[in-house]
Amino acid sequence: xxxxxRMGVFKYDIRAVLRDxxxxxxxxxxxxxxxxAKASRVSINEAKSYVREVETKGGLQKDASDYICQLLDKYTxxx
Numbered sequence: 605x606x607x608x609x610r611m612g613v614f615k616y617d618i619r620a621v622l623r624d625x626x627x628x629x630x631x632x633x634x635x636x637x638x639x640x641a642k643a644s645r646v647s648i649n650e651a652k653s654y655v656r657e658v659e660t661k662g663g664l665q666k667d668a669s670d671y672i673c674q675l676l677d678k679y680t681x682x683x
Contacts, residue, residue, distance in 0.1 A: 606643035606651075607681040614679045615640070618672060625668040635663070639672065648676050 606614065615636065622632040635658060643651035652673050659669040 605681050605683070606640065606648065606676070607679050608644060610679055611640070611644075614675065617675050621668055621671050621675070625665050627664065627668070631663055639676070643676055648680050651676055 618636055618639065619632065622635065627635070635655075638654055639651050642654055655664065655669045655672050655676075658664050659666060664672075
């Protein structure tokens with residue numbers, strides 16, 4: 605589960621990755637919203653699967669999707 609106490613920092617970091625890799629702003633907003641929804645409500649693995657799916661469809665570069673998955677691991681709340 606995503607640590608909601610650090611949600612602001614997570615959003616900033618993921619948006620920075622998407623901005624640095626020059627992802628279209630409309631697609632970036634969709635990616636951020638879906639990653640946060642899946643990571644906070646379903647599971648971190650589902651969020652990672654979504655990121656990899658977007659990568660295979662050509663929406664993200666490999667290095668960006670790898671870094672987003674690392675961010676998901678970093679901001680995971682372990683119980």
